[in-house]
Amino acid sequence: MSKLMAALEKAFTKLRRKSVSIAIFNKYDGVIQRGPFKGLKINGNANTSRGTLGGKILGVYEPEVMQEIVDLGPFEDVVNFGAADGYFSLGVLIGGLAKRSIAFEMTKKGREAVKDNAVQNGVAENVVIRGIADDSVGPQLAELHYKPETGLLLCDIEGAEFSVLSKKVLNDLKGTTIIIELHDRMMKEGLSLREALIARLPKDAKHRILTSKPTQWIDIPDIEAMSDNDRALICSEGRKVLGEWLIVTY
Numbered sequence: 142m143s144k145l146m147a148a149l150e151k152a153f154t155k156l157r158r159k160s161v162s163i164a165i166f167n168k169y170d171g172v173i174q175r176g177p178f179k180g181l182k183i184n185g186n187a188n189t190s191r192g193t194l195g196g197k198i199l200g201v202y203e204p205e206v207m208q209e210i211v212d213l214g215p216f217e218d219v220v221n222f223g224a225a226d227g228y229f230s231l232g233v234l235i236g237g238l239a240k241r242s243i244a245f246e247m248t249k250k251g252r253e254a255v256k257d258n259a260v261q262n263g264v265a266e267n268v269v270i271r272g273i274a275d276d277s278v279g280p281q282l283a284e285l286h287y288k289p290e291t292g293l294l295l296c297d298i299e300g301a302e303f304s305v306l307s308k309k310v311l312n313d314l315k316g317t318t319i320i321i322e323l324h325d326r327m328m329k330e331g332l333s334l335r336e337a338l339i340a341r342l343p344k345d346a347k348h349r350i351l352t353s354k355p356t357q358w359i360d361i362p363d364i365e366a367m368s369d370n371d372r373a374l375i376c377s378e379g380r381k382v383l384g385e386w387l388i389v390t391y
Contacts, residue, residue, distance in 0.1 A: 154374075155192065155379070157370075157371075157374060158192045158374040158375075158377060158379065159190075159191050159192045161195060161367070161371045161374050161375050162191060162192050162193065162194045162195030162196065162374075162375060163191055163194060163195070164195070165194070165195035165198050165199060165363060165375065166185060166191075166194040166195055166197075166198055168198075168363075169198050170182070171183050171184055171185060171194075171198070172198070173197065173198055173200060173232070173235075174198055174199055174200060175199060175200035175361070176200030176201075176204070176207060177200075177207050177210065177211050177232065177236040177238065178200070178207070178228070178232030178233075178235055178236050179200065179235075179236070180235050181228070181231055181232050181235040181236075181262060182258070182261055182262055183197065183226055183227070183228060183231075183258050184226070184254065184257055184258055184261070185226065186226065186250070186253075186254045186257065188225075188248055188250045188251060189225045189226060189251075190379060192377075192379050193378060193379065195375045196356075196375060196376065196377075196378065197228055199358075199361055199363060199364060199375070200361075201356045201357075201358060201361070201364075201375075201376055202228075202378065203353075203378065203384070204356065204357070205351055205352075205353055205354065205384075205386070206229075206295075206320060206322075206351075206386060207232075209320060209351060209386075209388060210229075210233060210238055210293065210295075210320070211236075211238065213293065213318050213390070214233075214238045214239065214293065215237065215238045215239060216233070216238065216239045216240075216291060216292055216293045216318070217239065217240050217241065217288060217291035217292060218239060218240070218241045218242070218243055218287055218288070218291065218292040218293070219233045219238070219239040219241075219242050219243070219292070219293045219294075219295060220243045220245070220282065220287070220292060220293070220294045220295070220317075221242065221243070221244045221245060221246075221294075221295045221296075222245050222274040222278075222294065222295070222296040222297070222298050222302075222305065223245070223246065223247075223274075223296065223297040223298040223299070224244035224245060224246040224251060224252075224255050224270075225246065225251050225254070225255075225297075226251070226254045226255065226258060227242075227244060227254060227255035227258045227259065227268075229295050230242040230244040230255060230268065230295075231255070231258055231259055231262055231264060231268070233293075234262075234264045234267055234268070235262060235264070239293070240267065241267050241268070241269070242264075242267060242268050242269070243268075243269045243271065243282065243285065243287070244268060244269065244270050244271065245271045245272065245273065245274040245278070246270065246271075246272070247272060247273040247274075252270050252272070255268070255270055256268075256270055269285060274296075274298065274305050275305065276307060276309055276310060278310055278313065278314075279309070279310060279312075279313025279314065280313075282313070282314075283313075289314055289315060289316035289317040290316040290317075290391075292314075292316075292317045292318070293317065293318045293319070293320070294314060294317050294318070294319045294320070294321075295320050296319065296320070296321040296322065297321075297322040299324055300324040300325075300327065300328055302321050302322070302323070302324070302338070303325070303328075303334040303337070303338055306321065306338060306341070307341070308341045311341055311342060311343060312343060315343045315346075315391075316391055317389075318389065318390050318391070319387070319388070319389035319390075320351075320386050320387075320388055320389075321338075321386060321387040321389070322384070322385075322386050323335060323350075323385045323386060323387055326382040326383070326385075327381060327382055335387070338387065339387070342389060345391060346389050346390070346391055347389070347390050347391065348387060348388065348389050348390075349387075349388050350385055350386070350387060350388070351385065351386040351387075351388050352383060352384070352385050353378075353380075353383060353384030353385070356376035358372065358376055364376070
């Protein structure tokens with residue numbers, strides 16, 4: 142197979158996945174239909190892949206993470222590094238899994254999306270929006286009277302977790318339950334980054350790796366009504382490698 146043909150196949154697959162996803166998103170006007178975040182309305186305006194919108198609406202996007210939040214919660218605060226459109230930051234409020242959400246998002250477009258989505262869901266008073274996550278996170282959270290032992294940190298920052306989650310930040314957040322999406326398999330340094338991150342955890346922290354599993358779509362009429370190919374695409378999260386998360390508890 143030529144490189145051109147391979148590139149075309151990849152492009153058409155992504156295009157079809159996006160098309161199927163947007164059709165589901167439009168059908169329900171951006172309102173989540175099932176799962177812990179049911180009832181949350183998102184506008185889809187953040188600078189994230191539109192190919193995930195359909196899965197979010199049908200409640201099959203990162204179900205492993207949602208279940209972890211349910212099992213480990215509820216929390217007083219959920220801190221989100223890489224809040225994107227606010228799917229998790231606001232979903233935990235709608236689902237009664239947290240009382241306050243503190244969203245760190247480096248892009249202006251993302252921050253605006255979180256703000257707009259918070260307003261349209263009537264939870265703006267329970268949302269704090271900040272910029273990029275760095276070594277100042279600890280002091281910022283202290284100013285907000287954040288209590289680590291009643292908080293959850295969700296971190297999905299596309300590989301920057303290995304630099305942002307320094308020993309200082311991890312110590313500042315000591316006691317916080319943490320869920321970190323790992324991107325080391327896509328980086329040159331590989332698993333050594335994961336090992337170094339784990340080594341930086343406070344000594345009394347417990348950790349384990351959560352791995353993505355095949356999406357369960359039974360009893361979801363919208364998915365059952367699709368062709369096999371479209372069904373696979375709506376359940377796909379478009380990952381280049383297997384999804385993995387580092388779960389840290391105390």
